[in-house]
Structures are given as structure tokens and as C-alpha cells.
Amino acid sequence: MALQQIIEQTVTGLGFDLVEVERSAGGLLRVTIDLPWLPDAPQPEQAVERFITVEDCEQVTRQLQFALEVDGVDYKRLEVSSPGIDRLLRDERDFERFAGEVIDITLKEPLGAAAAGQVAANRKKFRGQLEKQPEGGWQIVWSDEPPPKPGQRVSKKRVAAPLQALGFVLDEIREARLAPIVNFKGRRSKANPQD
Template identity: 50%
Template structure:
């Protein structure tokens, strides 16, 4: 069994998804894992990979890689991050409806990078990216073999971290402390 097969078999055997593996010339073996949607994990019902998940996979991989006599200097196991890559057709299906950034292998209309909403193509074959070109919404149809790289666009929502029990403080007079809107302007 090759080292990559050993890694994949171990990660999936523990109930995680193997997102990616990197091996550097300096002996670093980096493994990216994710939780499988709908599966229950011993570390809780969280949606995201925890430190405990990474520790469990690391311990098992160290054992398996030693048994398989795989040469490496350092092993790192981590989550794919908020800007996780989309590598397989299953990833595209799972993250349809979310903002993604794609880089095409060949330029289309003079550019390779596009960012927009990922959707399945209307005809049922391939994918679409709905994006705004500064004037109107555009639709880019593409197939997976045309994509060099695709990643989720991180969505950071700090407003959701407020204490739900206590309502947010209201400004004493209208316009005192205008809140930012999504377009960067001030609410009035």
C-alpha cells in the first residue's frame, strides 16, 4: 500500500473526509480533514473540525505510517479552513449555493479568476458561477476539468456573536451611532 493510500484509508476509516494531502521536500506531511455532514462525532455535534479530531487522526496516522514504514519528518493534521478547497464533484454538490472563488486553467474573456455564487447548471451537467461584473449579474458556465483551483469564500459574521439574551444597545438619538450596512455606507 502506498503512503497516500494508507493516509486515505486511515482518515476515512476514522469517519472523516480526506480533503487534501501535501508532502514537501523537507519531510513535512500535511493532511487536511473535514467532518462528514450528518455524522455524529465523539467530540460533539459541532459542524467544524476540532483540535480533538486532529489529535485523534494524528495518533492513528503516526501508528499506521510507522507500520507502513513511511518516511516523513513531521506530520500535521488540520482542518481545511474557512477557505477550504473544492477538489471533487461531491465538494461542489455539498457547497452549491455558497460563494466560491475559482481559477480557470485557461482565460475566459481575458481573465482566469472569478468569484460568485456556485450553482448546478440548468441543464444538469456542469456548474455555473453567478457573479456581478460591476454593471449586471453574469453567469459563467464551466465544467470541473476547466478549473485549476476552487475555494470557498470565507464568511465572517461577528454580529452573530452577540449575547442573544440581551438586546443590542440602541443609540440614544437616531443617527448617533449609525450602523454599517453591507455595502460599506452608513445607515441613516
């Protein structure tokens, strides 16, 4: 059986999703896991958001060590972890899961002259909110205005910079990741993001 299949069967059998398998120099085998995402599952108002814990990684590590030994897979070190705050978005399912979140995208090709009036024609990297377009495809919405610094006074009369949007399909993307934005004021509820 192939390495990817062995790992995927083991991880999904324990109730987790396999995000990535990576082999590195020196015999390192890195496995990234996440909790399953069920798009149609109803979310109760008071639901506690659950994340991958150290115990989850430990459980998967023990099971993978056994499975890899049985199948005779050669590796020196096994590392099991969560995707982290800058999680890579790989397929349509990931984009649907994280719609509404701030992401960083890198295009395969620069925008070209078609968008030269709005942004630099050679620009390939963008950070903004991911949105699904009604006619299909995706878009990223952003403002080039820098966010105010903590403690900076902002005039109520100040006119905000206009929002810009870029529509794209997944084939145009070289890489897409969740933006690693850390909020030290605690979690905001999705029902009331102004808290």
C-alpha cells in the same frame, strides 16, 4: 501499501473524510481531514453544524503516527488540520456539497472573444455564488458592483448592477476554492439568511 492508502484507511476508519495529503520539504507530511458529507441525509431544522475540532485532529494524528510507524513510512513531522475557510474544491462531490456558497474560481484559459461584450476577454478569475445548471454543469453568478462599506448609506432608489453568470464544466477550472468571507455578526441560519 502506498502512503495515500495507509492515510485514507486510517482517516476513514476514524469516521472522517480525507481531503488532501501533501509532502513538503524537510519531511513535513500534511494531512487535511473533514467531516463526512452525506448528501441525502435529512437535516433537522435545529441541527447544530459541527466542525473539525482540535481534538479530532489530535485523535487522527495519534492514529496516523501509529499506522505510519508500523508501515515504516519516513517523515519528520506530521500535521493534521481541517480544510479551513478557503477550502479547495476538487471534484463533483465538493461542488454539490457547496452549491449556493460564494466561491473563487480560476479558469485554465481566458474567456476569449465569445464573452467580450459582458466581461473582459482575458479575464480568468471570478468570485460569485456557485449554482448547478438544470441541464447539467455549473455556473457562477456575480455582480461587478462593489459591496457597500460598513456604515455606508445606500439609497433605496439606487439601481443595483445586473447579475452576470458564467457557465462552466469542471475540466475548464484550474482552481476553485470557497471564498474566505468572515462574518463577525455570528452564524446565519440557512432557513433565514436575512438575519
